[in-house]
Amino acid sequence: MSGKSGASEISLKQSLRKIEYPSSAKDALNKIVDLICGRITSIKNMDLALDLMAEFVFLEIDRRGHKRGFPLTPLIELQLIELLYEYFNNMSNESARNTVFLSIFSGTTAIMRLGVLTKLVSVAIAIPSATILSSASAWMQQLGNTSQNSCKLAEGLIQDYFYFYNPNTSSINLVPSISPQFTANFLTAVTENYFNFTKRECIFPPKVLMESVTTWVSENPGLCIAAQQKQAVLPPGAIAMEATTPIAGLLRWTVLAPINKQDSQVYGDLHLALLNSIIEIPKVTPPKAIYAQHLTGPINPILSYVNDLRNKQELKLDQILNEDNLQLALDRYAQAIQVIYSVNAVYGHVDDLFHQLKLLPFNKLMSIVISTYKKNKVIIL
């Protein structure tokens, strides 16, 4: 049995080797679908599929299984992207499409193939293809939309659309209506790339990106939770990962903007748009829109800002407390906490969150919000 299948494997590869690229890649993809989406899937079939991807689709290994030491030529890469686009765009079975998409771009080879993936998604935004964007959304979600791969993808797309083109006229602004799920996951990934003080160098979003994000969120209050509203169809047996909404990440931006010299009005606009989106979050039990731990993001940056004021600029305590930028940051922070809490959209260790908030410098609204929380807790108890 195994010998027979081993023989057929070899003859399959040999016949594919006789065909020229990209036809060979196309035939390989068809075979891959059969192997991993068939009724009987086995480790063996999966291995063969992975072999076929590496040798015939991405040309990562040669016929003897040795790694090729050089990247794809631009022409081959172009042919490959065109092939993948046509292939996925025409695949109407969502489950099969996502299965193939995930197995091609996940696992150990994920990082190697990220460049091709980024270009493929970029093309899917430009043309556009809702089909491919939905698979890309499922991919981000299954890998974690704040995972390194997702963030890299987001970064690549931002490079394409916010640095190389004028976003006002580009198709990126249509993406929220073409695929709200993809946009939500994309936004979540994007939030990790900016105002991120855990990184070696903290960078801030370019103005054009801020404007686009603000417009998207303002015009569509449901956008932030879109990925949670509609679950992608996954391979049989796969465990669906809950999408993280971009709300906590974007709030981190708007809260920290004043104390990072990001005083553009667009941050105020985005902040209001977020509050309006939060108010609209449908009530679900248990809540799932925002994780309490994610909301603690601004605390450390604020505390270190206060430290800087104290140590580097040698301000006195009352000067620090009355510092406009700090108070604006705290006002926005308190507003967000209050609105989120009022709609019961937060899950996780909420007590812990409020405990940490108490560590912040005094702000009248924050103190009101905290005491309201306590009062309500007493009532509930």
Next chain:
Amino acid sequence: MEIDLEISDEDYVIQRAKDSFKSNPVAAKAWVLTAKTLYPNNFAVQFEAYQIEKDAGHIKEAAKCFSDLITSFQQSPDLWKEIEKVTAALRAESDSQDVEKQFLCEMFRHISSEVQHKLLLFTADHCEDTMEHCRLLLLLLQRFPTAISSNVLRLVDTLMSAEKHSIDGHFPVNPYRKLLVCDLLPLLANEPTKLELSSKMLHKLLQKAIEFYLCYLGLNTSTIQDSDTKIEDPWGKLFGVLEFIGKQLNWEPYLTNFTTNWSKESYWQKIITFCQSKSKGYPLEDKQLLFCLSVFFVHCLFEYNASLIPESSPGQTPTTYMMVEAFSDSNLPSLIAETKSKKRKSDADVFTTPSVTVEKPELKNIQSNFMICMNCWDLLNSSENLQREFIKLNAHLKLDLILSGFVIDYALYKNLYDEALMFLHKITDTTLLAQKYLRITGILYVKKNYSSCLEPILLALPLLPTNNVGSLSNNLIIGGNQKHLHYLPLTRMAILQYLVKVLLRCVRENMAKHSYSELSIGHTFVLSQLDWPQEEDFIPPLLEQIQQHRSFQYHNFQNYIINVDILEEITYLWTSQGGQIQLDILPHLGQRRIGTRGADKGVKEEIKQAIRRQIARSNERVDELLVNFILNERAQILQTLV
């Protein structure tokens, strides 16, 4: 940034929102949002949040705040004041001057329809003034057709009972009825779905609508133009109601279709079709024929009545036309009889169908209007059931006034003279008295009650119109034998002409009772002068009679005979060629014989002079002469009528 520690938490948050509105409205909205979530049960905060958004002109945000308020704080007086403002603004939506009103209307549009519905319903329920309550409910139904099914019955009931208890409720054109008929019913008519209203209720609604429009149509036009009660195309609207009710009750669509190519004639055909198709097994409780026929009949009746008073050119007194029993003369060529006999020669109807004539061709519509009214009336009275139902309906509609003229015309047409007289004797309206006596005169003449004719004539003469002189009618006599009815213009000349003609015929026809009545002959001469030479034919037989009796005494000669032709004829009788008839026409000459011999030369000369004097008067106004004659010589005239 100053933080006042004295201030309460609520006030602090609100204050921050207010402070930032001018400098940074976006930040202010964030503050409002925060305040609202912090104090969801605090009316002052919620209301303040609303006020802030309203003052800032943020429509969407204000709408959101307002919705929250309505859902949570219905009992607050401040909120009620605001709600009243909103509903007031909604009703004055066209008022584009008021900025606040415009804002509130715009805001209302941004409220979810569920809350809009709630708002209007609450307001209506909260409202103590019934009219206001009804207006609000109507507003609700106008904006939320989905609310119609659950609220329509309540609104109808309220309107009907409110009308009953209001001061002017006995009068169908009242504000409640207007709301019901002119606003609510058209709204319901636009509903594509069938309403859950009982057929009894639908009949009642239709009856209320008919009553309203008929009463409105009967109103004095000056009172209508004064107020905002003016209604465009009331008949079109009433037909619209009929169509709506018909649809609800599954009536025959063709009976309630008044739109495409509608004409009275075609609709009458449809009624005929309906009657023919439904003759057997037609359920009595089905009122479609009753209502359709009644409304149609009254419509035709209005048109008939209107056609009797055609519009006059500006500055002229409008002339009313009235059906009178006119005259026919078998010696004259009969055009109508000829055309009719061609159609159906052997039919006895040719002689019993009266000829109805009008003064001029442009008045022909009077005839057709009358015929269609008569057809309707016959149909309404054709079955006991229909008749009974119409009487019931009429008890509500109070059609008697607009029917009053027609029923007499109908009676005249159908030779129901006693019935006609009964209707006529009921008339007490002083403006209609001349018409009343005119018609009585005609009927008494037809009934050959000659001696009674004089009285109504004497009563009518002082009532002759002074502001509408008019002229003599040319159509009072037609050729043939058939009964002749004519629409007489009610002008001074035409009325007088008619009265004189009747009196002339009374005198003439009564003459047979007496062997040789010189008085009757003299009166005939006098009376025939008005419509000369129409009445010329009366003269030759009389001259023959005089010739046979060789003498003619008539002492009114000097006073009333001025017609040259008649004078010539009489003078001729007096000459030797004419037979030397003795003329006793000068009262002061007494019984002296007037001959041609020399002895009476003086007398002869006097008669000559007298005749010359009369000829000289021939240009005098004959109408005044005859009025004087009838009024002054009533006793002498009566002698010839008994």
